[in-house]
Amino acid sequence: MIRVVCVGLLMLGWALAQNTVRVVAAADLQYALSEIAQAFLRQNPGLKVELSFGSSGKIYTQIVQGLPADIYFSADEAFPHQLEQAxxxxxxxxxxxxxxxxxxxxxxxxxxxxxxxxxxxxxILLDPRVTRLAVANPVHAPYGRAGVTLLERFGLLRPTRPARWEEMTAGIPAYYDVAPLQRGKASFEFVYGENISQTAQLALTSTNIGLLALSIAKSEAMERAGVYWLAPLSSHLRLNQTFVILQGQDRPEVRRFYDYINTAEAHRVLRKYGFLLPGEQPE
Incomplete structure (x- = not known):
């Protein structure tokens, strides 16, 4: 009898797992992907979607180390491409x-x-009153890398020694001349978020200013608490955001959510949060 009960529980757990789509995603999708998943579930009431958010690079490392997940949404194309090559x-x-x-x-x-x-x-970053700037850690966050290139594009950072992004563990000033940002100020420092969502929280609660994803800046909390300047696409590292089904996880319910991302309903939500769709140009 005990064996039958245990087997029954195992079978129930297996069935529940089969009806669940496990999604790991870049933190800039926190609001957009949550809305997309809710709309998807209204059309697929028998399924469940589990969403986990973080920095693209850290998620990549966790996947390599065996993180159980079905679909990976990155804020860039490099990390998914590395998984594909592997x-x-x-x-x-x-x-x-x-x-x-x-x-x-x-x-x-x-x-x-x-x-x-x-x-x-x-x-605005040259003003003496701006002495702290929230930025995502460029070691593993694509938006942090884009933020560094944005500052470089406008002459606010100048590279002093070459390093790959993942090697920049000593902080931005160790690899860039930050004199333009420090000029006329008693002090200046970068305050790093582990991902772009945490960076937004730092801007809200600590620094009052940050280099953020438009999709986060357009959230209700951020729009209520401040305003933003939208950077031209050409002024920073291009954020071609990609997603992929992970090895061994091409189940029908996973494929259903994967395909849903390309529907008009999902596209409407992505546009709502400021994303450009493939092939679109900024207005």
Whole structure:
């Protein structure tokens, strides 16, 4: 009798697992992908979607180390491509789903002091009152890498020694001349978030300003607390955001969610949060 009960519980657990789509995703998708999953479940009431968010690079490392997941959404194309090259994905499923946008976000507190990023753009960072800047850690966060290249594009950082992104563990000033950002200030420091969602929280609670994803800046909390300047696509590392089904996980329910990302309903949500769809150009 005990054996039968145990087998029954195991079979129940197996059935529940088969009806669950496990999604690991870049933190810039926190709001958009949650809405997409809710819409998907309304059309597929027998299924379940588990969402986990973090930095693309850290998720990549966890997948390599055996993280159980079905679909991986990255904020870039490099990490999924590395998984594909290593034979850790379902062949032919690596696909571009959106192009990400960067912003400089500032709190209403700074705006009230005359520091409005919509008017100043990157020049806001030169003001003596801006002494701390929230940025995602470029070691493993694509939006952190894009943020560094944005500052470099506008002459606010100058490289001093070459290093691959994943090697920049000593912090941005160890690899770049930050004199333009320090000039006329008693101090200046970068405050690093482990992912772009945590970076937004740092901007909200600590620094009052940050280099953020447009998809995060367009959330209700961030729009209520501040305003942003949208960076031109050409001014930073291009964020070609891709997703892929992981090796051994091409089950019908997984494929159903994977295909749903290319529907008009999912595209509407991605546009709502400022993503460009494949082939689209900014207005």
């Amino acid at each position: 034979g850790r994905t379902v062949p032919g499923t690596l696909r571009l789903y959106a192009v990400g946008r960067m912003v400089i976000w500032a709190s209403n507190r700074l705006v009230q002091q005359g520091l409005d990023p919509r008017q100043l753009g990157p020049r």
